[in-house]
Amino acid sequence: MIFNSVDFILFFPVVYLLYLRIDHKKQNILLLIASYFFYGYWDYRFLSLLALSTVIDYYASLGIEANSENPKKRKYYLYLSIFSNLGILGFFKYFNFFVKSAVSAFGAFGIQMHEPTLNIILPLGISFYTFQTMSYTIDVYRGDLKPTRNFLDFALFVTFFPQLVAGPIERATNLLPQITNERKITFENLKQGAFLILFGFYKKVYIADNMATIVDPFFAQGDTLLTRTGAEAFLGSTAFVFQIYGDFSGYSDIARGISKFMGVELIRNFNHPLFSQNINDFWRRWHISFMNWLRDYVYVPLGGKNDSEFKQHLNSMIVFVLSGLWHGANWTFVLWGFFWGVVTSLYRILRKITAPKDGSKRPPTNKYMVPVNVAFTFVLVIFSCFFFRGQDITTALTLIKKVFLEFGTVDPKIVMKFFRLAIPFLLIEFYQYIKDNEYSIFELKTFYRVCFYLFIFYSIIIMGNCNKNEFIYFVF
Amino acid sequence: MNSFISYSKKVPAFTITVLLIVIIEVALYFIPNLHYLEGGGSFFTYYKKQIAEDKKQSFDILLLGDSRSLSIHGVKEKEGEFTMYNFSLPAAGPRYFKFFLKKYLENHSNPKLVIWAADPEQFNHTKSKTFDTDKNLWNQYKHRLLNLFTFPESFEQYKGGELLFIAKEYLPLMMYSFKYRQGFGDLLNGLKMETFTNRETYHTKQNHMIETITSNHNGQINLGDYFIADENEVAKSYVKYIEGLDKVKDFDIEPLVDFLEYCKEKQIKVLVLNIPRVDGLNQTKFFQSVVPAIREKTAKFPNAKYLEFPKMDYPLSLFSESIHYNSAGDKQLNTDFKTYVYPEIISYIKNSDKKDKDEK
Numbered sequence A: 001m002i003f004n005s006v007d008f009i010l011f012f013p014v015v016y017l018l019y020l021r022i023d024h025k026k027q028n029i030l031l032l033i034a035s036y037f038f039y040g041y042w043d044y045r046f047l048s049l050l051a052l053s054t055v056i057d058y059y060a061s062l063g064i065e066a067n068s069e070n071p072k073k074r075k076y077y078l079y080l081s082i083f084s085n086l087g088i089l090g091f092f093k094y095f096n097f098f099v100k101s102a103v104s105a106f107g108a109f110g111i112q113m114h115e116p117t118l119n120i121i122l123p124l125g126i127s128f129y130t131f132q133t134m135s136y137t138i139d140v141y142r143g144d145l146k147p148t149r150n151f152l153d154f155a156l157f158v159t160f161f162p163q164l165v166a167g168p169i170e171r172a173t174n175l176l177p178q179i180t181n182e183r184k185i186t187f188e189n190l191k192q193g194a195f196l197i198l199f200g201f202y203k204k205v206y207i208a209d210n211m212a213t214i215v216d217p218f219f220a221q222g223d224t225l226l227t228r229t230g231a232e233a234f235l236g237s238t239a240f241v242f243q244i245y246g247d248f249s250g251y252s253d254i255a256r257g258i259s260k261f262m263g264v265e266l267i268r269n270f271n272h273p274l275f276s277q278n279i280n281d282f283w284r285r286w287h288i289s290f291m292n293w294l295r296d297y298v299y300v301p302l303g304g305k306n307d308s309e310f311k312q313h314l315n316s317m318i319v320f321v322l323s324g325l326w327h328g329a330n331w332t333f334v335l336w337g338f339f340w341g342v343v344t345s346l347y348r349i350l351r352k353i354t355a356p357k358d359g360s361k362r363p364p365t366n367k368y369m370v371p372v373n374v375a376f377t378f379v380l381v382i383f384s385c386f387f388f389r390g391q392d393i394t395t396a397l398t399l400i401k402k403v404f405l406e407f408g409t410v411d412p413k414i415v416m417k418f419f420r421l422a423i424p425f426l427l428i429e430f431y432q433y434i435k436d437n438e439y440s441i442f443e444l445k446t447f448y449r450v451c452f453y454l455f456i457f458y459s460i461i462i463m464g465n466c467n468k469n470e471f472i473y474f475v476f
Numbered sequence B: 001m002n003s004f005i006s007y008s009k010k011v012p013a014f015t016i017t018v019l020l021i022v023i024i025e026v027a028l029y030f031i032p033n034l035h036y037l038e039g040g041g042s043f044f045t046y047y048k049k050q051i052a053e054d055k056k057q058s059f060d061i062l063l064l065g066d067s068r069s070l071s072i073h074g075v076k077e078k079e080g081e082f083t084m085y086n087f088s089l090p091a092a093g094p095r096y097f098k099f100f101l102k103k104y105l106e107n108h109s110n111p112k113l114v115i116w117a118a119d120p121e122q123f124n125h126t127k128s129k130t131f132d133t134d135k136n137l138w139n140q141y142k143h144r145l146l147n148l149f150t151f152p153e154s155f156e157q158y159k160g161g162e163l164l165f166i167a168k169e170y171l172p173l174m175m176y177s178f179k180y181r182q183g184f185g186d187l188l189n190g191l192k193m194e195t196f197t198n199r200e201t202y203h204t205k206q207n208h209m210i211e212t213i214t215s216n217h218n219g220q221i222n223l224g225d226y227f228i229a230d231e232n233e234v235a236k237s238y239v240k241y242i243e244g245l246d247k248v249k250d251f252d253i254e255p256l257v258d259f260l261e262y263c264k265e266k267q268i269k270v271l272v273l274n275i276p277r278v279d280g281l282n283q284t285k286f287f288q289s290v291v292p293a294i295r296e297k298t299a300k301f302p303n304a305k306y307l308e309f310p311k312m313d314y315p316l317s318l319f320s321e322s323i324h325y326n327s328a329g330d331k332q333l334n335t336d337f338k339t340y341v342y343p344e345i346i347s348y349i350k351n352s353d354k355k356d357k358d359e360k
Helices: A006-021 A024-040 A046-065 A071-108 A125-142 A151-159 A170-180 A187-219 A230-261 A279-284 A287-304 A309-327 A329-352 A369-389 A393-405 A412-435 A447-464 B002-010 B012-030 B040-053 B098-106 B134-146 B150-153 B160-174 B181-189 B202-215 B229-247 B255-266 B283-300 B326-359
Strands: B059-065 B085-088 B113-116 B270-274 B304-308
Touching: A006 B160, A006 B255, A024 A046, A024 A151, A046 A071, A046 A125, A046 A151, A046 B283, A071 A125, A071 A279, A071 B181, A125 A151, A125 A170, A125 A287, A151 A170, A187 A230, A187 A447, A230 A369, A230 A393, A230 A412, A279 A287, A279 A329, A279 A369, A287 A309, A309 A329, A329 A369, A329 A393, A369 A393, A447 B002, A447 B012, A447 B181, B002 B012, B002 B304, B040 B098, B040 B134, B040 B202, B113 B255, B113 B326, B134 B160, B150 B160, B229 B283, B255 B270, B255 B283, B255 B304, B270 B283, B270 B326, B304 B326
Parallel strands: B059 B085, B059 B113, B113 B270, B270 B304
Antiparallel strands: none
């Protein structure tokens, strides 16, 4: 089931009305059933995978706790969790990719092999829930968390429907206590939740899905790729930044809004990344729950900032390449990760070179340089998107080459369409950014707030693209 | 109620917005002719629906069909002639005819004859699936079917899972800003359409033009006049089209049988009319099997007759893209209709009227 469907618009009020009428224990049972229904509505066959992941991690974490005196057994339970989650993920997401890559590699050496024809469907949101459950077991292993003995509570932590298929990737330290303890629904919860849902839909069906109509033709493969101008490619990639941001942050906002209605606070996944002043700033603001996951469970265990300069660069490269692979089984994503690994390292080197020689604190950035920095960071994001959105490496590289060598022109009508979509959105985001408050709209006078709500509402209803486009991150 | 009021006071902007939305939606409900804002395809459906529901206009002969039969001119009121209105609609599937006729009958007395002129290709088994199992099919037809019937009308057309599916499709249409969103959206964006007339124009202007043409010809408009296709592409698509139908043999003529049953029950005469198609198509396996089946089924109904055009194979030069007639094809079709088919229709009506009288 997707949020932007009539099915969900019917599903949620029914669940919510029931939710309001029952006690905490029953609420959890209701949410668990609703979550399984929500997921099974897409394809009931994959419910077993969800259940399997839940059972393994529940028992693995109890096994770790029960063997606190036996490090060998503790490790065994930890590996059981990690390998089974990565095994599920590897088989469903990466099997075809690795087989294809191996066949091509053997082909390069003159050894011809046939690809096995195994048509594997990618289960929705598999990368999200496997990472979430893995983090739980790792936290228990590290002693950061006491495992829950309530199986139903744990099952709900794994499957909580608002964030099940596209995150935010929750930590048990945040979500599990909210499941275990009684939840309170405050007036503030409802107000903020309603705003997040409305704004999330605006980002998804108005911004992202309309931007897609600009992006798709410019990234289409085939003969037209050669006739594309650099300007078209650049506009296409810029529109894609808005599309992916609107799509993913829209989903996260709706997920958070729905959760707030039930008294649950999910982690904020995006914090105005389009106004990032440098690369580090960007990665602190973009897909926060995932980047935190990589930091805590990959970067830090690899050595983090305590390692040598060279190892820090290497570790950061590993993190970004893994991040690329997490997004999809395609070499374009690997290259996307590699791009960010290189750029991050270059930025770090540059920071070191330009740091004050006397070891004093770096002075704040000149206010006139801020827009330049924001624009430069944004352009880097645009270029990375050639790899992220391109169907293959050839398409991505062809388009980048066009930007530098054959810039040409672009249909002004499409440029106008882009600005019509982007400018109001940027203005809203900018207002929230400078106020450093995503609910800053509430501070406006009543008249302006009414205008704002009407604008958002009718943008969704009239000009939203309601062709039931799924969220891009579902397939990651 | 009290808690609702106290909440409303806490969120005045939200409350005012909700009230304004309610006012806007109610106002839209009462504004007439909003369908003129919509694109040509949707407008055409609303327009024909209005004619079918207009109690002041009635016709002796109704022609029901698809985008190809839409090329047949209706007959205006003249002394000694029967009036005929062409209610054909492009791409709406074979299942709606019975319910469209029902809609007409709810507002008028029985016509003298109903012509079923839908192309037998509509019976291709790929087009007879239920909409909840084939969403692509629904996407092809939905903008017509949803506009043609209200939800209560649709309630009797579908059952089970399909009814649930259709109900969900109707739900957002309760908001008129959503129902006419294409028109409002284009208007707000200041977009001009180039699709139908190949000239830049707003929907409203284009729809008035469609209305004039359609009204002058009692429901007829030749869609092929507005398709511009490259000759090579036409030749390629022609070969593909023929090849495709030479492979398909399965068909489902149940919607026609259902329609004939309904007309029999309502004591309405039906003429199942087979209209010319591009050379080679009638010889494909599909048409070789479906046409005899239609003939055979029609013969079983005392109130129905099967009729073909004298020439059933037209050369490719009379088509714009191997399906729809170009202007030369349109001319040929209407000449053949007027010279051979229409007199046959008249004599069928008169003879069967006489037979009915004699039997009484």
